[in-house]
Amino acid sequence: MTDVIAFDHVAFRYPEAESRHGSVSPWAIADVTLTIPAGAMVLVVGPSGAGKSTLLRCINGLVPHFTGGTFVGRLEVMGLDPIAAGPETMCRHVGFVFQDPEAQFVMDRVEDEIAFALENAAMPPPEMHARVEEVLARLDLVSLRHRPLVTLSGGEKQRVAIAAALALRPRILVLDEPTSQLDPQAAEELLGFLARLGETSGLTLVLAEHRLERVLDFADLLVYVSGGAAPVIFGDPASVLSQVDLAPPVARVGKALGWSPLPVTLAQGARFAVDAMAGRKVDDALLRRDRGDEGADQQAAARPPILEAAALQVAYGDVPVLRGVTLSLYAGEVTVLMGRNGAGKSTLLKSLIGLVRPQQGHVWLVGRDTAGVAVAVICREVAYLPQDPNALLFADTVREELNITLRNHSLEPSQVPVAPDALLAELGLADKREAYPRDLSVGERQRVALAAITVTHPKVILLDEPTRGLDYAAKAGLIELIRRWRAAGLALLLVTHDVELAADVADRVLLMVEGRIVADGSPWDVMGHSDLLAPQIARLFPDAGWLTAEEAAAALTNAGDGTT
Amino acid sequence: MHPLAWLVWLGASAVATLAMRNPLYLLLLFAVIYVVTDVIRGAESGRGGATTASTDAVTEPMMLPVSPIRFALFAMGVGALINGLISHFGETELLRLPEVIPLLGGPITAEAVVYGAINGMVLATLFATFAVLNVAVPTRDLIGYLPRAFYPVAVVSAIAITFVPNTLYQLRQVREAQAIRGHRMRGLRDWLPLFLPVLIGGLERALQLAEAMTARGFAAKGAAAPAAHTADIARFASIGGLAAVLVGGVLRLVPGAGRWSPVLVVGGTLLVAWAIWRSGRQVNITRYRRARWTMGDGVMVVGALLALVPLFLWPATRDYSPYPRLLWPSFDTRVGLALLGFLAPALVLHLARPPAQGERQ
Numbered sequence: 001m002t003d004v005i006a007f008d009h010v011a012f013r014y015p016e017a018e019s020r021h022g023s024v025s026p027w028a029i030a031d032v033t034l035t036i037p038a039g040a041m042v043l044v045v046g047p048s049g050a051g052k053s054t055l056l057r058c059i060n061g062l063v064p065h066f067t068g069g070t071f072v073g074r075l076e077v078m079g080l081d082p083i084a085a086g087p088e089t090m091c092r093h094v095g096f097v098f099q100d101p102e103a104q105f106v107m108d109r110v111e112d113e114i115a116f117a118l119e120n121a122a123m124p125p126p127e128m129h130a131r132v133e134e135v136l137a138r139l140d141l142v143s144l145r146h147r148p149l150v151t152l153s154g155g156e157k158q159r160v161a162i163a164a165a166l167a168l169r170p171r172i173l174v175l176d177e178p179t180s181q182l183d184p185q186a187a188e189e190l191l192g193f194l195a196r197l198g199e200t201s202g203l204t205l206v207l208a209e210h211r212l213e214r215v216l217d218f219a220d221l222l223v224y225v226s227g228g229a230a231p232v233i234f235g236d237p238a239s240v241l242s243q244v245d246l247a248p249p250v251a252r253v254g255k256a257l258g259w260s261p262l263p264v265t266l267a268q269g270a271r272f273a274v275d276a277m278a279g280r281k282v283d284d285a286l287l288r289r290d291r292g293d294e295g296a297d298q299q300a301a302a303r304p305p306i307l308e309a310a311a312l313q314v315a316y317g318d319v320p321v322l323r324g325v326t327l328s329l330y331a332g333e334v335t336v337l338m339g340r341n342g343a344g345k346s347t348l349l350k351s352l353i354g355l356v357r358p359q360q361g362h363v364w365l366v367g368r369d370t371a372g373v374a375v376a377v378i379c380r381e382v383a384y385l386p387q388d389p390n391a392l393l394f395a396d397t398v399r400e401e402l403n404i405t406l407r408n409h410s411l412e413p414s415q416v417p418v419a420p421d422a423l424l425a426e427l428g429l430a431d432k433r434e435a436y437p438r439d440l441s442v443g444e445r446q447r448v449a450l451a452a453i454t455v456t457h458p459k460v461i462l463l464d465e466p467t468r469g470l471d472y473a474a475k476a477g478l479i480e481l482i483r484r485w486r487a488a489g490l491a492l493l494l495v496t497h498d499v500e501l502a503a504d505v506a507d508r509v510l511l512m513v514e515g516r517i518v519a520d521g522s523p524w525d526v527m528g529h530s531d532l533l534a535p536q537i538a539r540l541f542p543d544a545g546w547l548t549a550e551e552a553a554a555a556l557t558n559a560g561d562g563t564t
Numbered sequence: 565m566h567p568l569a570w571l572v573w574l575g576a577s578a579v580a581t582l583a584m585r586n587p588l589y590l591l592l593l594f595a596v597i598y599v600v601t602d603v604i605r606g607a608e609s610g611r612g613g614a615t616t617a618s619t620d621a622v623t624e625p626m627m628l629p630v631s632p633i634r635f636a637l638f639a640m641g642v643g644a645l646i647n648g649l650i651s652h653f654g655e656t657e658l659l660r661l662p663e664v665i666p667l668l669g670g671p672i673t674a675e676a677v678v679y680g681a682i683n684g685m686v687l688a689t690l691f692a693t694f695a696v697l698n699v700a701v702p703t704r705d706l707i708g709y710l711p712r713a714f715y716p717v718a719v720v721s722a723i724a725i726t727f728v729p730n731t732l733y734q735l736r737q738v739r740e741a742q743a744i745r746g747h748r749m750r751g752l753r754d755w756l757p758l759f760l761p762v763l764i765g766g767l768e769r770a771l772q773l774a775e776a777m778t779a780r781g782f783a784a785k786g787a788a789a790p791a792a793h794t795a796d797i798a799r800f801a802s803i804g805g806l807a808a809v810l811v812g813g814v815l816r817l818v819p820g821a822g823r824w825s826p827v828l829v830v831g832g833t834l835l836v837a838w839a840i841w842r843s844g845r846q847v848n849i850t851r852y853r854r855a856r857w858t859m860g861d862g863v864m865v866v867g868a869l870l871a872l873v874p875l876f877l878w879p880a881t882r883d884y885s886p887y888p889r890l891l892w893p894s895f896d897t898r899v900g901l902a903l904l905g906f907l908a909p910a911l912v913l914h915l916a917r918p919p920a921q922g923e924r925q
Contacts (some may be wrong), residue, residue, distance in 0.1 A: 066778050091781040103769055104776035106719065108704065108726050115852035117780040122848040132852070150729075164780065355740050376746040384744045391734075391741035394760040404757070408746030438764065453745055 004172060004204050005036040005059060010073035012054060012063055027229065028054040032073070034223060034234040036206065038171070041198050043219040043237070044208040045246065048471040049441050050227030052208040056174050059206065060094035061087040078171060091117065095165030097175040101157035102149075110152075110160055111136075111145050117167045131167060138197075139163040154341060155186030159193070172204045173197075180210060180469055183341045183497040185532055191215055210471055213248035213500065213536050217265045237264045246472055249500065249536040249549040256553035266539055273540045276556055304367065305330050306491045307352065307382065307460050312361035314344075314351055321347045322358070323515040329460060329491040334482060336502040336523075337495045338533060339512035345495045346387065348512070349462050352493075354378050366459070380409055383458040387465045389449035393437040398429060401437060401452045409456055417457050427451050428477065443474025450481075460491045467498045479504050499527065503535040503547035523547055565909065567705045569861035574697050576868035577906055580875060581689045586884040587678075588895050589903060590685045596906045597692040598632055603910040604700050632695050636688035640681045647680025648672050655889045675886040682886075700909070708853055712844030719782065723773065730769070735762050794846065802839035808832030860912035867908025874902040 010032040029051040036042050044052050057063040061082035064071045071083055078093045098104045107113045114135055118128045136142045139159050149157060158178050165173060175194070179187035195218040198205045209215045222240040224233040233240050241247050242262050247255065250269040254262050257276065263269035305328035314322040321344045329335055337345050350356040352363055354375045363370045370378055386392070395401045402420040406413060413420050424430055427447045432440060437448045446466065454461065467475050482505050485492060496502060502509060502523060509526040511519035511533070519526045524545055527533040537552050538544075546552040580593060649661075649668050654675025663669040703725050710718045738761045747757055812828030815821045874896075875882055881896040 060779055062775060062779060066775055087778050088781055091779060096776075096779040098772065098776055100772070102730075103772040105726070106773070106777055106780075106782075107722060112704075112852060116782075119849050119852055120781040122850050125850055125852070125854070128850060128852055150726075168781070350740070353744060355743065374748075375743045376748055379744045379746060386737065386741050386744070388737065388741075390765060391738045391761055392745065394757055394764070405745040408748065456746075 002038050003035040004038045004078055005034075005206070006074075006076045007032045007034050007058070008074040008076075009033055010058065010071070010075055012058065012071050013069055015068040015070075028069075029058075029225070030229045030231070032232050034232060036204060036221065038204055039198070039202045040220045041195065041205045041218055042207065042221045042223060043212075043215055044206065044223045044225060045210075045212060046225035046471075047227060047473055048210075048443070048469070050225045052225050053176055055223075055225060055232075056096075056176050056206060056208055058082065059172065059174050060090040060096050061085060062096070091170075092121070092168050093170050093172060095162075095168070095170040095173045097158070097161050097165050097173070097178050099177045099180055101154065101161045101178075101181065104161055104164075105149050105157075108148055108150070110141060110147055110149065113149060113160055114164050114167050117164060121168060131169075135163045135167050138166070138201075139193075153186065154182045155190055158182065158190055162194075171202075172206065174206045176208050177210060177469075178207070179214065184214075184499060185340065187211075187214055191218060194218070210469075211498075212246070213250075216248060217267070238262050238268075250540055252549040253537065253540070253552050253556075256549070257556055266536060269540050277541060277544065303330060305364075306366055307493075308364040309348075309352060310362050310364075312348070312351055312358045312363070314347055314356055314358050321515050322351065324361070325512075325515070325517055327510065327517065327520075329493055331459070331489045331491050332486055333507045334486050334492045334494065334505050335508045335510060336506040337493060337510045337512060338497070338499075338502060338526075343512045344515040345512055346464055349384060349464055349493070349495060352462065353382050353384050355384075376408065379453070379458075380456045381458050382460040382462060383450075383453040383456070384462045385446070385450060385453060385464060385466060387468065389446045390438070392449045392452055393445065396436060397434050398424065398437055398440075398448050398451075399433045401448055402455045405452050405455050411456065416455060418455075420451075420455055423451055423455055427481070441474070442469045443471070443477065446470070446474075446478075458490070460493070461485060463492070463494045463496075465496060466494065467496060467501050475501065499533050499535045500548075502527065502533075503537070565700065565864065565912070566855045566857050566861040567701045567709060569857075569864045570697060570701045570909075571706075572865045573868040573906070573909060574693060576872050577693045578690060580872055580903070580906075581686055581693065583875060584882045585682060585686075586881055586893050586895075587682050587685060588893050589882070589899065590682070590689055592900060592903050593906065594632075594636065594685070594689045594692060596903060597689065597696060599907065600910045601632065601692065601696050601699060603913050604696065607913050632688065632692040635691050636685065639688045639691070640684035643680035643682075643684030643687070644677045645680070647683065648677040651676040651679070653887055674890050675888070678886040678890060682884075705853070705855065708851060711840045712847050712849065713840045715844075715847045715849055719777075727766075731762060731766060734765055738762050738765075795843065798839045798843040798846075801842070802836050805832040805835030805837075805839060808835065860916055863912055864908045867905040867911075869905075871902050871905030874899045 011027050011030045013027045032055060044055060046052050054063055057067070058071075058075055059077055059082065063069070064083065065086045075082055077090065080090070080093065082090045082094075105113055106116050111132060114132050115128060118131055123131065136145055139162060141156075141159060141163055144152065144156060144160075149160065152160065158181075162173070162175075162178075178194075179190055182190060191214060194205060194207070197203060198218075207215065207219075216237055219237055222233075222235065222237045224240050224244050224246070226232075226244070233243055238261055241251050241264050242255075248264065250266060251262055251264050253259075254269060254272065257272075259269075259272045263272060307329040308327075310326050312322050312325040313320070325344075325348055327335075337348070339345050347356055351358050354363075354370060354373065357371075365378060365381055393401060395404055399420060402423070403413070406416070406420070418426070421430075421433070424433055427450065429444065429447055429451065432444060432448075437445060440448065466478055470478065479501065482492060482494070486505075486507075494501070494505070506523045509519070509521065509523045510517050511526055524538075524547060527535065527547065528538050528545070529542075535547050537546050537549055541552060544552070544555075546555060577593070577597065581590070584590065649672065652670040652673065654671075654673030656674040657671045658674055658677070660671050661669050704722050707718045707721050710721075735758065738758055741761075742757045747754065749755075808828045809832035812825045812832060815825040815828065878896055878898060881894045881899060884893045
């Protein structure tokens with residue numbers, strides 16, 4: 001088998017690092033040596049900021065040609081040296097798909113977007129039209145060809161981006177976290193699509209991805225980038241995962257129970273799961289008590305809800321978005337709202353805080369109707385984290401972001417129960433107080449935004465897609481934070497596509513379909529048997545009642561009371 | 565329909581509007597343009613009706629910011645008001661403001677009011693003309709007709725078209741994000757929290773886009789990179805051509821030298837055109853989208869040009885002035901009928917539309 005990509009002791013550092021820190025600049029990637037054979041599907045994983053994107057951008061010469069900086073080592077792609085050839089030449093051999101499909105669109109219609117690379121390559125028009133037809137058919141986009149890009153769904157947009165990258169018939173397709181903006185079903189579809197594409201066309205696929213559980217099924221090889229000076233770990237998925245502390249739930253259970261060889265996909269784990277469950281009887285009642293679901297309904301009857309909405313109806317123009325939504329949030333309870341893109345989840349959150357005023361229905365905050373109350377007033381009690389926390393941040397320092405919120409509410413730092421500095425320390429940002437917020441990592445930026453909205457000490461926290469773009473470490477930090485808020489008696493409502501997050505933190509799960517809440521119950525009741533929403537552990541041990549790796553491992557090691 | 569045909573129609577209609585002051589003709593032309601707008605809108609909604617727009621994104625199709633009729637009423641009202649108050653000529657006095665008020669004091673005449681309204685009418689007709697273009701031809705189609713030498717400009721303009729709605733969407737998000745942390749608009753300083761994140765976000769997006777374009781071979785210097793001297797030749801030619809046009813223009817003012825002027829102007833223009841064509845050949849790209857010239861486009865161009873002819877053949881009724889005494893404007897039937905030629909695109913679109921198309925999509 002021929003290798004199409006060969007890294008030989010490659011290292012790279014960005015130019016800013018050189019000027020700002022003098023000679024002790026950190027390497028974005030250090031000492032990468034790996035080879036990728038033709039036709040392989042390669043998964044690049046690792047924490048955010050570890051250099052995954054940098055590694056991918058070397059393959060088509062964007063690094064160092066677009067970024068500047070210092071490149072060391074040898075790199076060969078399709079027999080060419082991308083460092084010498086540059087992206088102008090490499091674009092014929094390497095297609096590149098970026099994280100955010102919208103940020104990479106140049107034109108505004110599907111066909112024109114695909115033709116853009118061909119126009120640049122000065123392809124004669126008859127051939128160009130044939131090529132566009134071919135790519136449209138291959139990516140199943142024929143029916144969308146005339147559509148404006150803004151009217152497409154996230155999955156469709158990413159397919160157009162792939163089509164545009166494949167127009168020049170490259171032999172290698174590089175994708176930088178292509179599913180991070182998609183809901184689970186769209187992500188699943190896209191990845192399945194990529195796997196088929198790889199099989200039928202012999203394309204070499206190199207894919208960076210945060211959510212391992214989605215992609216391991218399709219991967220032939222795994223590259224683990226840990227950042228800093230540590231060398232990359234490279235090999236088949238099972239051997240790499242056994243060396244790193246980063247694994248999908250099935251592998252975590254496998255590690256805890258000593259399964260060997262370590263299963264990394266559901267198919268591989270199923271055999272062990274059947275053995276482990278043989279002869280076991282699951283005590284359902286015990287399990288429910290462990291998860292703290294017991295008597296949730298009685299609790300609800302006894303205590304008044306903090307935030308309550310009844311029969312909310314919202315329409316944008318003629319399009320109804322919420323068709324009569326009723327929900328209650330209680331102190332010390334984490335409610336998770338799930339559903340496909342466009343189901344109305346974000347609109348529901350916005351209508352709870354008055355950013356969207358419902359045409360019908362009411363919202364009560366601690367028993368008070370919020371109709372006609374200014375958003376600014378509601379948000380002192382109800383913190384809301386929008387999907388893109390960047391929209392919040394504009395101050396020069398992290399501490400200033402908190403002060404701005406307080407000034408907006410005409411509060412002195414001494415008037416809030418937790419002083420801003422203490423709050424930052426609580427959120428693990430103590431040493432970032434003077435940092436420029438937009439220089440921070442995705443996870444840190446989200447924490448700054450959270451600090452900026454919770455500094456008023458609200459009673460309710462609403463989070464819209466909080467795990468988007470977070471790596472495993474940042475996600476674990478967020479889960480801990482959510483649990484802490486829950487223990488402090490706050491009411492939390494999370495909108496998320498992340499079934500593993502829901503399994504980890506939810507007390508109650510709501511499922512929304514086309515503007516209505518169609519399911520409302522304990523996590524197991526709503527997610528356990530769902531084709532779409534079941535987390536990996538529920539799929540691995542159907543009917544056992546476990547949702548997370550920790551639960552399953554604890555129960556299977558026969559620890560007496562099975563708590564984690 | 566072909567973008568160039570639309571440009572001819574637009575040019576002819578604008579020339580007609582600017583060339584006449586007769587309110588009857590203006591009214592007729594305005595009505596004709598309005599009918600064309602209406603027919604185009606019908607065609608557009610039949611075509612793009614079946615889009616399943618996501619509710620969050622900005623998906624509004626290209627629509628007019630203001631209805632042409634509303635704009636016409638506004639422009640005529642404002643024109644009449646201002647001219648009526650300021651210009652005190654004319655014989656038909658409507659009322660008289662005390663002379664002590666500076667500028668406004670004096671007689672308010674019907675003539676001045678009508679004159680102002682006619683000016684407003686000209687403006688409104690021009691507005692309606694450009695509104696038609698806005699609905700009929702997506703800007704990106706027009707950009708496609710920039711000379712090849714300006715290819716980077718064309719791409720940047722194409723991006724700008726999507727950039728504006730994106731930025732507005734971004735602004736809305738930032739406004740919401742700031743509102744939820746208690747931000748309120750009280751003074752000029754309160755714009756900063758809205759403006760800064762949009763600006764920074766815009767720059768970040770621009771960088772991402774630049775990277776994506778590089779990855780797809782934009783501005784790639786292919787095998788046929790222009791030799792330095794050919795680029796220089798084109799540059800000198802365009803400078804020389806522009807200089808010739810300028811000198812030609814100045815010479816017209818010099819007594820006796822006037823006959824050299826047209827030669828220089830035409831020669832200079834040709835030189836510039838050659839330079840643009842020459843440097844366009846160095847830009848090694850091809851175009852995906854090329855509209856085809858159809859029979860309908862021909863009809864449209866002929867109709868628009870024919871509509872202009874009588875206006876200049878029989879100019880007697882073209883101009884109209886209400887001063888010194890308001891009189892009913894005269895109307896030449898030949899000119900009036902000819903103006904109906906601007907209806908050509910409505911006719912073509914109406915005939916070209918198969919009745920079942922709307923249902924099929």
